[in-house]
Amino acid sequence: MTTDPLSSIFSALADPTRRDIVARLAVADATVNELAQPYEVTVQAVSKHLRVLENAGLVSRSREAQRRPVHLEAEVFDLMTKWIERYRRQAEERYRRLDDVLRAMPDDVEPRPPRPRQTGAGR
Amino acid sequence: MTTDPLSSIFSALADPTRRDIVARLAVADATVNELAQPYEVTVQAVSKHLRVLENAGLVSRSREAQRRPVHLEAEVFDLMTKWIERYRRQAEERYRRLDDVLRAMPDDVEPRPPRPRQTGAGR
DNA sequence: GCCGTATTCAACCTTATGGTTGAAAAAGGC
DNA sequence: GCCTTTTTCAACCATAAGGTTGAATACGGC
Numbered sequence: 001m002t003t004d005p006l007s008s009i010f011s012a013l014a015d016p017t018r019r020d021i022v023a024r025l026a027v028a029d030a031t032v033n034e035l036a037q038p039y040e041v042t043v044q045a046v047s048k049h050l051r052v053l054e055n056a057g058l059v060s061r062s063r064e065a066q067r068r069p070v071h072l073e074a075e076v077f078d079l080m081t082k083w084i085e086r087y088r089r090q091a092e093e094r095y096r097r098l099d100d101v102l103r104a105m106p107d108d109v110e111p112r113p114p115r116p117r118q119t120g121a122g123r
Numbered sequence: 124m125t126t127d128p129l130s131s132i133f134s135a136l137a138d139p140t141r142r143d144i145v146a147r148l149a150v151a152d153a154t155v156n157e158l159a160q161p162y163e164v165t166v167q168a169v170s171k172h173l174r175v176l177e178n179a180g181l182v183s184r185s186r187e188a189q190r191r192p193v194h195l196e197a198e199v200f201d202l203m204t205k206w207i208e209r210y211r212r213q214a215e216e217r218y219r220r221l222d223d224v225l226r227a228m229p230d231d232v233e234p235r236p237p238r239p240r241q242t243g244a245g246r
Numbered sequence: 247g248c249c250g251t252a253t254t255c256a257a258c259c260t261t262a263t264g265g266t267t268g269a270a271a272a273a274g275g276c
Numbered sequence: 277g278c279c280t281t282t283t284t285c286a287a288c289c290a291t292a293a294g295g296t297t298g299a300a301t302a303c304g305g306c
Contacts, residue, residue, distance in 0.1 A: 007137055014134035015294085016127060019206070026210040026217070032253060045295055047254060052293090066252045066303050074214035077207050083142070084200050084207075090149040091197035138264085155283060168265055170284060175263095189273050189282045 005057070009080055012056035017041070018049050025059060025072035032068065128180070132203055135179035140164070141172050148182060148195035155191065 003011075013019055021035055036046040050070055053059045057076045061068045126134075136142055144158055159169040173193055176182045180199045184191045 004139060006142065007139055010133050010142075011137035011293095014130055014137055016130055017294095019129065019133075023210055026213040028217070033251090041294085042296070043253075044255090044297085048294075051254090063302095066250095068253065072210075072214050074211045077211045081204065081207055081211075084204055087146055087149040087195075088197045088200045088204075091195050094149070094151070140264095156281090164265070165267085166283075167267085167285090171264070174284095186273095189280095191283065 005079060006083060008052075008056040009058065009076060012052050012058055015049070015052075017046075018053055021046075021049060021053065022058060022072060025070060026074075029069045029071045032070065035070065128202060129206060131175075131179040132181065132199060135175050135181055138172065138175075140169075141176055144169075144172060144176065145181060145195060148193060149197075152192045152194045155193065158193065 013022070017039060024030065024035065032043060032047055032050060035050070036043040039046065050059060050061070054061065058073055060071050060073055062071065136145070140162060147153065147158065155166060155170055155173060158173070159166040162169065173182060173184070177184065181196055183194050183196055185194065
C-alpha cells in the first residue's frame, strides 16, 4: 500500500491506545507483553497496533532473546511538527494582515463582517 | 459518538485530501464548491471531508447568501503540537540521560548493547 | 531434543470510512 | 412565484481498521 508518510503518521496517532503506547515508550522501551498489560485487549491486538506504529516509522523493534523490545523513534515527530507549524504560521500571518487591512480601512467603506463564526457544532 | 479531541484531529488530518484542504484554507477562506474544484471527487465527498474537519474543530462555516465560506481554525493545532512536543522532549531527554550513563560507565561493566536498531521497514 | 515463553500469522467478524448517485433544502435573482 | 445556485441529506457500496480466537514460529533453559 502506497500511503504517504504524513498520512500513516497521523493515522497511527489517531488511535488513543496507540497514543498511550507512544506516551509510555517515551519513558522507556518495552516489550509487547509489557505494553499489552494495562489494556483490556489481547496481546495480538497490541502487536497489530505496534505494526501500525512501526509502518509509520514511529517505533522500531530490535531482538533480544525471545523478547522484541519496542523503541520510540522520536525524529518522525518532526515531519508532523513541520507540517502543522507551516500552516499554523501561514494562517496566523493571514489574520495579522487582515487585522492591518481592517485597521487601515477608511470609515465609509463597509468591511465584510470579520468572520462571523457559527460553528454548528451542537447537532 | 464520543471520540476524544486529539483522536478526531489526528484522524481528520490522516487524509491527504483533507490536509490539502487545510493547506488551501491557510491561504484564504473558500466555499465548498471552490474547494471541490481541483479534486477528482464529487462536491458531496468534499462536503463530507469538511464535516470531518469541522467535527475536529479545525474549520468553521459561516453563512453568506447560499454560500457557506469555510474558515480555518488554527488554534486547534496547538493541542496537537503540545501533545507531540511533550513526548518528543521526553524521549530526547531520556536519550540524553542514557548517553550520560554510558559515558560514565566504568570499563569493566558490560553495557546492554546501545539500542541495536533493526527497523524491519522493508517488508 | 523437548518445553515454556514471547510474538506473530491467519482467518474471521463488525463497524467506520470514503466514495458514489439522486433528491431535498436554503436563499437570491428576476 | 418560479428558477438557479450552493450545499446538505439519504441510501447504498467497497474496503480498511480494530478486535477476536486459534495455530504457528522463534529462542533460551535445561
